[in-house]
Amino acid sequence: MxxxxxxxxxxxxxxxxxxxxxxxxxxxxxxxxxxxxxxxxxxxxxxxxxxxxxxxxxxxxxxxxxxxxxxxxxxxxxxxxxxxxxxxxxxxxxxxxxxxxxxxxxxxxxxxxxxxxxxxxxxxxxxxxxxxxxxxxxxxxxxxxxxxxxxxxxxxxxxxxxxxxxxxxxxxxxxxxxxxxxxxxxxxxxxxxxxxxxxxxxxxxxxxxxxxxxxxxxxxxxGDKVDDHCWFEPPAQFVRNWHCLHEINHSNGLLFPLQHMLKELNHYLRRRQLAACAVELILQHREQTDSQISLRLAQPEHQASEFLILARLRLQQLSLPEAVIGIQVVAAELVPQQQPATDLFAATNSHALDGGQLLNRLRSRLAPSDVKHLVLSADPRPERAFQLVTESDTPITAGTQNSGRGDVQDNGRDHIQDSANRPVWLLPKPIPLPNQPWELKSAPERIACGWWDDGAIQRDYFVAVDQHGQLCWVFRTPANQWFLHGWFG
Structure with a gap:
């Protein structure tokens, strides 16, 4: 007291x-x-x-x-x-x-x-x-x-x-x-x-x-009369407004106020240990409808420098319909900030971009349909286990397909989930196994599925080593034919 x-x-x-x-x-x-x-x-x-x-x-x-x-x-x-x-x-x-x-x-x-x-x-x-x-x-x-x-x-x-x-x-x-x-x-x-x-x-x-x-x-x-005060409550989202002292006619002129506002966003997120999934930039005009720029992030971000780089890339492509008299920055999609796991003894490069930052910049510079990424499919067939999708596509993830395909064996589904058993480099098409010495290094793993679209397969996959000591992925058909399907890194 x-x-x-x-x-x-x-x-x-x-x-x-x-x-x-x-x-x-x-x-x-x-x-x-x-x-x-x-x-x-x-x-x-x-x-x-x-x-x-x-x-x-x-x-x-x-x-x-x-x-x-x-x-x-x-x-x-x-x-x-x-x-x-x-x-x-x-x-x-x-x-x-x-x-x-x-x-x-x-x-x-x-x-x-x-x-x-x-x-x-x-x-x-x-x-x-x-x-x-x-x-x-x-x-x-x-x-x-x-x-x-x-x-x-x-x-x-x-x-x-x-x-x-x-x-x-x-x-x-x-x-x-x-x-x-x-x-x-x-x-x-x-x-x-x-x-x-x-x-x-x-x-x-x-x-x-x-x-x-x-x-x-x-x-x-x-103090004989107590006032009813309007007590401040921290906002659940970040909103900042900037009234321009002078009209801004070129997109490059927006960088100065944005730098100031995004720095405040950085402080806001840092104090709360949060990160933003998206940032909305609203440019206000005197007569025309407000221009809106959406910075969608591949991974949640909290650094002002990264926000500013993405905004600069988007502004380079923007043609203002009219002079800007005000700016609003909104960050409503906020999540707890996650610190990336790092190796104490790993060599680091402070100027290197992580995957999320690289994807953010590609999306800001290119059209959304030009940036695609791999997602895991529920199809156990190796040729169809991954799909290329854009940000607007709905990814197909393991376990979302119709469970009525009862003949898809459990070991095949486990095989999809355990990416360590799959090689990084799959050949465009399996090729007959070359006639040279091979040594099998794993027990057979059977994939039998595909009846629902006339693409049925039944294969027994093995991890093998060739005569040069390279790990590869091979399979055997019911007709006892052997094929090479990929290489391990």
């Missing part, structure tokens, strides 16, 4: 979240976000250096910086970014509330012990937040509203004591409190200038003299 003398809440306030996120696309472009009244709501660092301030009319901001890029306020986009930050912070805090428009509320008291104290916990969380290049204020509080008010006012007090936090709260002016203009004016008219003036008046008098909204807000500040 947390000490009663320590705050238990931490509020992270991001005053310029949407502007900072857009600034990641081009740090050299000044950006301002306008509210519905055409006033500056947010601005990036570069715009701030030019003198642009929150609340400024957009015409004045343009006079200060004619290169200023103006973007509308998008509440949905703001909430999406906050949800992404909450997902990122989930590894440091299990209870995160999405109850505020420009910030996150964290219940941190239960995490201090796990991270070795308040200071060490905040150091790790602060470094993680700063790596995202977003400006923020952080303040602790004994109640959620207390932490929210201090951080919203621009104070950074993540490690302050309860006494220090209360002192700072009392000094806040009416303009620093989250009250409407009319509520501030009603308080100013009776001579109230600071929060201390409010808290010195008994609550009973507030209910009689002022609106219920101010009294309710004070109850939330003091």
């Amino acid at each position: 947390a000490s009663p003398n320590l705050p238990v809440w931490l509020y992270l306030h991001f005053p310029h979240l949407q502007a900072d996120q857009l600034s990641l696309q081009n740090p050299q472009t000044p950006i301002a976000i306008l509210d519905q009244g055409k006033r500056v709501w947010q601005h990036c660092r570069l715009a701030q250096a030019s003198g642009v301030q929150t609340g400024m009319v957009f015409t004045t901001a343009l006079q200060l910086d004619p290169e200023l890029q103006l973007q509308p306020q998008r509440s949905n986009e703001q909430q999406q970014i906050l949800a992404q930050i909450a997902d990122y912070c989930y590894q440091w805090c299990a209870r995160i509330a999405l109850s505020f428009e420009q910030g996150l509320l964290l219940e941190v008291a239960t995490m201090w012990r796990l991270f070795g104290g308040r200071a060490n916990y905040w150091q790790q969380l602060q470094q993680a937040l700063q790596s995202r290049q977003l400006r923020f204020h952080a303040a602790a509080g004994t109640t959620p509203m207390a932490a929210y008010v201090l951080a919203r006012a621009g104070y950074d007090l993540p490690l302050a004591s309860t006494q220090q936090l209360n002192q700072q709260l009392q000094q806040l002016t009416l303009q620093q409190l989250p009250l409407s203009a009319s509520q501030q004016q009603s308080l100013t008219d009776v001579g109230i200038k600071q929060l201390a003036d409010l808290t010195n008046i008994p609550m009973a008098q507030w209910r009689r003299r002022f609106s219920g909204e101010i009294a309710t807000w004070l109850e939330r500040l003091n």
Whole structure:
């Protein structure tokens, strides 16, 4: 349990979240976000250096910086970014509330012990937040509203004591409190200038003299009223949206935002020890229907570099019907990540591709019908034991055929399942066994089947060695004729 003398809440306030996120696309472009009244709501660092301030009319901001890029306020986009930050912070805090428009509320008291104290916990969380290049204020509080008010006012007090936090709260002016203009004016008219003036008046008098909204807000500040927060839950799938600062007219221009988004996918999968079976890229256009690119993977993958290579191969073949104004990346088919078994003493090549990666790249570069692979068939006849199929074909696997073929002997079916008894190299057609010395190395293995399609066979197969010591696969027919059918590697 947390000490009663320590705050238990931490509020992270991001005053310029949407502007900072857009600034990641081009740090050299000044950006301002306008509210519905055409006033500056947010601005990036570069715009701030030019003198642009929150609340400024957009015409004045343009006079200060004619290169200023103006973007509308998008509440949905703001909430999406906050949800992404909450997902990122989930590894440091299990209870995160999405109850505020420009910030996150964290219940941190239960995490201090796990991270070795308040200071060490905040150091790790602060470094993680700063790596995202977003400006923020952080303040602790004994109640959620207390932490929210201090951080919203621009104070950074993540490690302050309860006494220090209360002192700072009392000094806040009416303009620093989250009250409407009319509520501030009603308080100013009776001579109230600071929060201390409010808290010195008994609550009973507030209910009689002022609106219920101010009294309710004070109850939330003091903790007498508990808020119902919208607690964050980690998403079951990965979804990221990218609003383009400038329209993208060529497919090569999509690689920069995709690199950023796929790297986030990599972090998402790594934290959860998951891998993606498929990744969907959705390119949004102003007038045309969205373009969709599906990256189907031969084996589940989690590395951002591999995703980016596949995306680049697909984009090289893409002709955009219209400029791209937004991008969405979705990974919904997720499975537990499996580490490949390796030999401790085997020589490895870090640049070599495994079979799945090679197949992924072939599928991205070629048409789906041009990439085929072998699958095991339920037919015991060696010539028909394997089939070449494409990704869209339904593979025929052992055991799926009609079980009414009762004369297919068990040893033949076991032979299909045990690939070690079958040679890697089968001849196109069996050839008569050459007249030279042979030595049989195994007992006969009979395959008698094929009556259902007029291709009946009855053969006794042996592993044999020729005069040069090479292993081969031979069989004998009921007429006592011998044939060579394949070679072992």
